[in-house]
Amino acid sequence: MKLRFLIAALLLINSFLSFSQNNDQPFINEIRYFKKLDSLNAPPEQPILFIGSSSFTLWKDVKDYFPGYPILNRGFGGSSLPHLIMYADDVIFRYNPKQIVIYCGENDLGDPKVTAQTILSRFKELHSLIRSHYPKIPIVYISMKPSPSREKYLKTMEEGNNLIKKFIRKKKKTAFIDVFHHMLNKDGSIMTDIFKSDNLHMNAKGYAIWKPLIEPYLLK
Secondary structure (H helix, E strand, C coil): CCHHHHHHHHHHHHHHHHHHHHCCCHHHHHHHHHHHHHCCCCCCCCCCCEEEEEEEHHCCCCCHHCCCCCEEECCCCCHHHHHHHHHHHHHHHCCCCEEEEEECHHHHCCCCCCCHHHHHHHHHHHHHHHHCCCCCCCCCCCCCCCCHHHHHHHHHHHHHHHHHHHHHCCCCCCCEEEECCCHEEECCCCCCCEEEECCCEEEEHHHHHHHHHHHHHHCC
């Protein structure tokens, strides 16, 4: 009886510690998974590093879209810009990339306190952090995309995209790719057939729009 109680208590403590750790370190399981992948298959030397949120995470066949490019995809979960900053050592600096491609900012809008200016400030912090390690490697930022399920954020998204675009214009070796306006119909409405049933994540048609917009910026 005592042994059963002790086992149950240990399991409860372990469960609590795991819950607490995951709260303190959101997406830690994804970060651990990346490390496991790296241990099983060595990542390419000086890759083109894709980092950001689920629009990259779910782009499982991204290498098929860009054959001949040493792409390493380290997008994770529903991450926001602060998460990229938090895990920069794990998803950026450990890989010594020759180029960094970022898609992030859309999930930041889930917090009602976040404004376009907030997103700009967060991107500036990320950009500064990357530049402190890599003063000269090219950085590419892909604009936040319009999604039917997040239509109420469109104005803030577009404003945030414009602020980041203006900031990037003044920075060397940093480029901005506008996917936002390429995902709208002529009347300004959001294309619907390029999304999965959740009206948030893209299907192959959506990524087909992204491909020719991104490829000219990638380094061989």
